[in-house]
Amino acid sequence: MRFLMRGLIGLALMAIMVGFAGYGAYQFYDALTAEETTRQRPARERIYSVNVSELAPQTVTPLTTAFGQVESWRSLQLRASSEGRLVNVASKFRDGAAVAEGELLLKIDPANAEFLFLDAEAALADAEAQKAEAEEAIVGAEQELEAARRQLALRRQALERQQQLKDKGYSTAVQVETEELGVASLEQSLSNRLQSVITARKRIERMDLTVKRAQIALNDAQRVLDETTLTAPFYGYLSEVDATLGRRVSPSETLAVLIDPTALEVKFSVSTSEFARLLDERGKLIKAPVSVTLQLGGRSIVVPGNIDRAAAVVSEGEAGRTLFATLEIEPGAVLRPGDFVKVEIQEPELNRVAVVPAGAVTEDGRLLIIGEGDRIEEIQAKVLRRMREDVVLANVPFGEKYVTERLPQLGTGLKVSPRDTDGSTNQPEGPAVAKASPSNDERNSDDLVALDPERRAALIAQLNESNIPENRKARLLALLNQPMVPKDLVDRLEQRRGRSG
Incomplete structure (x- = not known):
């Protein structure tokens, strides 16, 4: 009986083993047939959903941002x-x-100035009196000169009569000589009178100069007296x-x-390339409009103006140019000399250019556009300006669609589902479409921060100098160029900069 039981158990165990072996063989055969079927069936292509916009020609007035200091061109000590x-x-x-x-x-004690004024006034009166005496003296000298001339004329007439009488025998030579001596004496007297008149006239001229000097001294004393009162x-x-x-x-x-608050200007520096954009065809500096902003806490004071001139010399070690802009100051303005301000310069207009987000284009100007069959193509554009969150491009195919956010997983030849920025989507039939990146609504606003221009520029420069792979670098640059940047990315970059410093 015991032998029979053992035999039945052995048969049962063998049947179980055979059943498991058959099930395993079946599963193995099913797997082989399924793999062969999978290999024969073609794989479906993955399609990415991307935001696109149209390259439209625009006219842009670029803005150059600089920082400077307010100065006064009219101040008086x-x-x-x-x-x-x-x-x-x-x-x-x-x-x-x-x-x-x-x-x-204010007023200074005028005692000394008043004394000098009275002394100068007395000196002027004395000079005028001496001038009056000289004028009276010349009148008498001229009268004496006229009398001497008449006497000489009479004496010459008498000499002529004596000579005539002598010729007729009625007069002697002694009488003629006597008349000649009288004429000579009167001629000498006339010469003396003439010299007296000349001397009197010269004295009047000297008195005129003396009076003028006294008048100048009086005016100077009056000026000193007036300047004791400062206005x-x-x-x-x-x-x-x-x-x-x-x-x-x-x-x-x-x-x-004393500083004139309406005579203010701002002094600021620009790079060489920025300065070149402010020159006309003849190489002269244009009077470009500027907007000067003074930040007072949460309030901004904006003052318009125009570029006036460039500095006469380039300082040692200076790479760009120093410019001066006049300001249109209204009475009561809060600007003061020494204020540190931001200056925005309006450059000449750029015609037929495209403006795209900074995240859509690389540093060297490569842009992704949508080609035939909704496949990505890459073109090379010319970067003209970078203005905050936008980039101005030239040499682009206007009318074509471009990808507004360049991500690492996007490349040439990939098929995409273009989605216009107005919200419309060209959804293709077939397999499901994978999103290239989460939308702004899907991001947690608590993990995003806004960066000021200086901080953003420093992080971008740090990232460009790093040795990370290009695809990852492009993705991080696209994130840094967004209005709101992930906080953890900013923290990682700043911590890395702190360790390297």
Whole structure:
């Protein structure tokens, strides 16, 4: 009985083993036939959904951004005209105070100036009196000269009569000689009178000069007296004030600086390439419009202006050019000399160009467009300008569709499903379409940050200098050029820069 039971168990175990072996052979055969069927069936091509837009010709006015400092081209040092004590100082004579034209600022003790004025006035009166005496003296000298001339004429007539009488025998030679001596004496007297008249006239000329000198001295004394009272020559703001009541000042000592708030300009620097774009066909600097922005916390003060001139020299070690722009300042403006401002320069217009997002084009100008059969083609465009989040391109096929966001998985020849930026999608029939990247709505807004231009430029420069693969670099550059950038990407790049520094 025991032998029979063992035999039945052995047969059962053998049957189970045969069943498992048959099932395994069946599964093996099924797998082989399925693989062969799969190999015979062609694989379906993967299609990416991409955002596209049309390359349309535009007219663009590029903006060049620079940073500069406000300066004043009309500032005046208020100096003391003479030595003395300050006897009157206006209450508004303080740093930052606004003063009107002609407003009294301070007064120096006028005692010395008044003494000099009275002395100059007396000297002028004395010179005028001497001139009057000289004018009267010349009248008498001229009268004496006229009398001497008449006497000489009479004496010559008498000499002629004596000579006539002598010829007739009625007069002697002695009488003729006597008349000749009289004529000679009167001629000598006439010469002396003429010399006296000449001397009197020269004295009048000298007196004229003396009077003029006295008048100049009086005018100078009057000027010194007037300058003891210091007034504002024009409207402006006071700076560097150094004057108190009772203080003694010396001549030419600077007491304050008066700045005209409407005579402001901004000084800024541009690169050589940016400067070249501001030249006309003859190589002269154009009067390009500028917009100057002063950032005051959360408020921005914007002032228009125009480029006026370039600096006369290029400083040592300077790579670009220094420019000056005049500002259209309104009364009461808050701009002050020394303010650090941002300057936006409007360059000449660019016609028939395309404006694309910065993430759609590489650094060297390569752009992805949609070709025949919705397949990607790559073209080489000319980069004219980079303006914040946009790039201005030339030499592009207008009317064609381009990919607005260049991603690493996109390449030449791939089939895509173009999706216009207006939301319409050209969905092909067949297999499911894979998205090239998540949309902005699918991103967590808490993980995105906004970057200021300087910080974004520093990160892009760091990424361009790195040795990471080009496809990954292109993807990261596209992310950095977005308005909102992933926070973890920014943190990784800045931490890497800190370790390398």
